[in-house]
Amino acid sequence: MKLNKLCVISCAVLVTTAIVTALSAAQPAITMTAFGALPDGRAAQLYTLTNSQGAQVAITNYGGIVVRIVVPDRGGSMADIALGYENAGKYAAGSPYFGALIGRYGNRIAHGRFTLDGKTYKLATNNDPGGIPCTLHGGNVGFDKVLWSATPLMEKDAAGLRLHYVSTDGEEGFPGNLDVTVTYWFNNANELRLEYSATTDKATPVNLTNHSYFNLAGEGGDTILSHILTLNASKYTPVDKGLIPTGEIVPVAGTPFDFTTPHAIGERIDAANEQLMFGNGYDHNFVVDRDSPKRSGDLVKAAEVYEPMTGRAMEILTQEPGIQFYCGNFLDGSNIGKSNKPYTYRTAFALETQHFPDSPNRPNFPNTILRPGQRYETVTIYRFSAR
Template sequence: MSSSASSDTVAPGISREAFGHLPDGRPVSLFRLANRQGLRMCVTDYGGIIVSLHAPDRDGKLADIVLGFPDLDGYLSPLYQQANPYFGALIGRYANRIADGCFTENGTTCRLTVNDGDNHLHGGARGFSQRLWQAETFEHDDGVGIRLRYISADGEEGYPGCLECDVTYTLDDDKALTIDYRATTDRTTPVNLTQHSYFNLAGEGSGSIEGHYLQLNADAFTPIDRGLIPTGEIRSVADTPFDFTTMTRIGDRIEAPDEQLQLAGGYDHNFVLAWQTPPSDELRLAARLWEPDSGRQLEVATSKPGIQFYSGNSLDGSLIGKSNQTYRPRSGLALETQLFPDSPNNSHFPTARLRPGDTYVSRTRYRFSTDQEPR
């Protein structure tokens, strides 16, 4: 059953339906969530994928604003597996890249699966985005949600220790999606969890995100090398195409003759959130995204010290989404709250080390609204 086609009027609550089977025969479920403010979301227990997310425009008209497929087959197809853009998925154990697929812990070199050139990306060849999670739904007075649980075995994708992970999606009546991450381990291991939805506030399949306006509460970013690995430098955004400290149209500078943009084919960089230096556990505003035609606005608040702005550069037109439209470069953008890429190999970056007895805890909140003009 398609996850995107339905009436604009849906009663608040949660329903569950079959979404297909994995190659080994295990059944996969799709969960439909709706709140009292008109937000609707479909989530599958395969990869914790947000399959669809409907939000109203300034006239109250709903549109699906995340990229993805109408059925499980789209996420399992060889074409998708080869490109692997991680549409809507939970990412772990480590979001983003680890150089050369290795790091040193207590004098021991740990070698991870290499799946991005010479590097390790988004948890490896079968990261959390390709695992079947245990799911439990809940409802309370001001929202609905789903709790996902996965146990990552010692040695999975090369990571040390057994990691127990819980991720909760809550769709509340304040027009917000809140994601709570929690993890514990029995051996010291790096952990960096995030959510990899691609947003297009004009509507999925509607074209480029270059007309969106973006503001990032970041006065610095981490430059990359040719392998998209941070060089270790923390560079000011001042007087560069990376200055999003005020609302800026994405397309205005994405083709600027800047070496960093050329290396990534656009934006694919970690931004250092100004208010997180030094790190803090407080949930604060990190980003604001606005699309002028629909009036939809997205605010991202997080307890993480970094946010990856990815402008969908690698989408090459080979994938067809829910609206039967081709996903071309910059058809959607990701705002991935995170620790910094390659933190295990950069001691001056915020640590990703999780030790036995400690608990990894973080929260990210996506709040949706509409506005005639960017604020």
């Protein structure tokens, strides 16, 4: 997909509740609609990107949340495969990060602290698995809970949305003013492309990702245990009972974590394995394999998921060194989704492209420190198909 010669649609044009911008009926379109009010009274918007096939991705500027992903099955029937809510108020009231844009630091930082250039920083601690406190997904008010400025974009074969936010020095305990831009593109090949970019005026950890929950048979449906998963990862990072990496990077061979060949998610999920016990199932970071001469910045295929009943498939390509596989172990039916059905135990999975959890405290892990004069840039692509 070419990203040059962008036609930026002025937000001033978006004055009605729903505006479709398209070059013709056979090309992508953007629709903006009201998405409800936040607790402080501010209004959120929903931007629906529709491609020439009629497939859709809907994103709200509240939290950069992917609200809907509507793609066809093998017979051409469309269904929404992403968990979420029907308005911004419900996300603000409480969500296990459904579809959220995550930052400043995706995943966990042990004990809510790290030392950088001789100074120790104390972060908000908002998670305590195993009774061990940590910072999860940016803290109490991460990027998933802020209102981003939004600019719709249009290309010949793709509709897009550019989101911008400045995280101020000291926000949630992190140093530096972090200027962040995230751009979503949805093209005619049913590819959702996420482009992340950031700069800072002080050294700070940065690890941005998206936390969409998927059920390729349709959100609000049965468990995802029959989905077939392949991970391009011959190693993973084991965790302690607080779900913090131990610092080891170990082979998956001979363990229930070996998805280098296709396996049903539920095939070994209840095996007698300490790591599965800690996560109540899979909730682990896998190290993406990169064949030489693949460089760390090259896009490589990290994962593929196939749902046999509908034929829907999803591939994930990324520049990131890791991918977190989580299989909805903490969904308990208390979240009622868009289909007015409860999201219950293991009815969705997440595959979050990322740097490794707790990297600021693990010098042997890939570096996550962004410094002044540098630019953080990374790309992840979700490619949807059916067979």
